[in-house]
Amino acid sequence: MLPSPTPVDTLLIGGTIVTMNADRSILRNAAMAVDGGRIVWIGAEAEGLQAYKPKELLELNGMVVIPGLINVHGHWAMTLVRGLVDDCTLEKWLETIWRVEAALISKDTVVTGSQLAMVEMLRAGTTCAADMYWYYQETTEAARTAGFRIVTGPSFAEIEGFENYRNTNQAIAVEYLDHYQDVHLVHPCIQAHSAYMTSPATLEHVANLTHDRRLLFVTHAAESQGELLQVHQKHGKRPIAVLDGFGLLGERTLLAHCVHLTDDEIARLAESGTSVAHCPSSNLKLSSGIARVAAMVERGVNVGIGTDGAASNNDLDLFHEAQLAALMQKGVTGDPKVLPAEKVFSMLTIDGARAVGLADVIGSLEVGKFADLAVIDFSSANLTPCYDLYSHLIYALSIGDIRHVMVAGQVLMKNRALLTLDEDEVRSQANRIAEQVARIKSE
Ligand SMILES: [Zn+2]
Known part of the structure; x- marks a missing residue:
């Protein structure tokens, strides 16, 4: 029987x-x-x-x-400023986006923007995504309610106009990390916006927190030539050297962009096991440049793919990013053999999982x-x-x-x-917020 x-x-x-x-x-x-x-x-x-x-x-x-695809870098609620400023310099783009965000951001708007991002990502086959934004706890709860897997956590930054937002509150950060250390679908990490937005004292604090907790550390690094200058003015070094100096490179580190790396820096990322979040649309749209992904992969750097925020992309379709990543590298290297389809698909899946520290699960x-x-x-x-x-x-x-x-x-x-997100309701909420955004922009 x-x-x-x-x-x-x-x-x-x-x-x-x-x-x-x-x-x-x-x-x-x-x-x-x-x-x-x-x-x-x-x-x-x-x-x-x-x-x-x-x-x-x-x-x-x-x-x-x-x-399911893994979006290794993004700012979910920026769906609300999708298409608000296009076709301008990075400085102009940041000036407008930050001015609007400073007036717009609240728990409610961030939740709506994040829900809109999840609708879009699920429709594009994405099941897990990293988020770096304000009100990360509310976004975390929105993800849990939707059944979506999230990688997020406190994001330290010293941005003018945002002093009152809770990202920089260290007690709240610790409370969050304690509360979510073993919660289904939630994978806490520690983030710093970038070396140009954080003082040495903040980076020291972030490094201590990261090492004590043994959690993933996420930051933007070497995105544009302008950033290299700003980081040099603030820290006297290039971004990779700054992070290295604080012990912030390694297998639990994920660096977004890495467009401007020297051969030595690529070797250092490979040797330290540091992962990179490649965001090709964003890098092209803001004229940041083209990351040397083929060289990174060849040297053994683990690279995942991210959409970045919807304001610099302007969609959250990882399949589109992957195609662009493959084609760009073939174009700039003159070698059609680099980044074959199977490798690029692994960047969307298992390499992405490794980048966010979740390859075991x-x-x-x-x-x-x-x-x-x-x-x-x-x-x-x-x-x-x-x-x-x-x-x-x-x-x-x-x-x-x-x-x-x-x-x-x-x-x-x-x-x-x-089945878990009311798409019509989310879209109409986002459209209501858009009226507010338009008013703020014209002020
Ligand atoms: Zn970003």
Whole structure:
């Protein structure tokens, strides 16, 4: 007699699973059992149907299952200032954006902007994202309510006009880190805006906090030539040397941008195990330059991909970023072999997980990891025919092809309908706030 089937929460059957495991296995006619938020079994469809009795059966009929994408750098609530200032210098852009933000930011506006970001990211197959912004605790709670995985925490900065915001409050930072050290879907980190926005004393404090807590440290570094000058004026060194001096490079450090690095600095990042968040659209749009990602990858630097905030992109579509990342490197190096599609897809998934310190729990579809995934319908014209899945994922996919999204076993998008966020309500709230933004801008 056959053993009775094991009860599980969900069984996905009939799909092709792009695992992104160490062997990069791709399993066809496969099945995956999910229980308690985690993947408990992966194997052949027929075997899965016999062995498991699911509460919910997801029939995928030849669709493709991928690990949920990881957006390693962004400022979620900046969706509210999307398209507010384009086509101007970085100085003008920052001046306008910061003036509007200083007048606009409140708990409520940040929550709405963050919800809008999650709607957009889920629709684009993203299941985990890093956020650096004000009111990070409220954003954290908004993410938990939506079932979305968040990497965030206090972000230290000394920005004129923002002195009263709580990011710089050290007691609140500690309270947050204590409270969220073991909360489902929340991965606390410690952030400093940048070396040009933080004094040596603040960097010292951040370094102590990071080392005591053994948490991920995130900052912007070497984004533009102007930043190099400002950092030099403030600290007498280049940004990488400043961070190195405070012991802030290493396997738990993630640096956003890194557009302007010397060969020695790339070698130092590789040697120290420091990760980089590559944000190609933002770097192009603000004319910051083109990061030497092919050189970084070749030297062994771990690179994930981020959208940055929606004001400098202007969308939160990681697939678009990945395609741009691949094409830009081929263009600037003159070598079409650099950053092949499979490598770029790993930057969106397992390399991104490593960048945010979560490679043990997400980034690939393997037994024991959280069931964070997206299901893609490969029947559309733009994905037909298909000779190579990675090629289509990077060069041909449109985010409209993404059908379902799951985070820690919970289906957040089913047949393109969002189940935990009221998209219409979020959009109308954001449009109401936009009237306020327009008034502030014209003042
Ligand atoms: Zn940024």
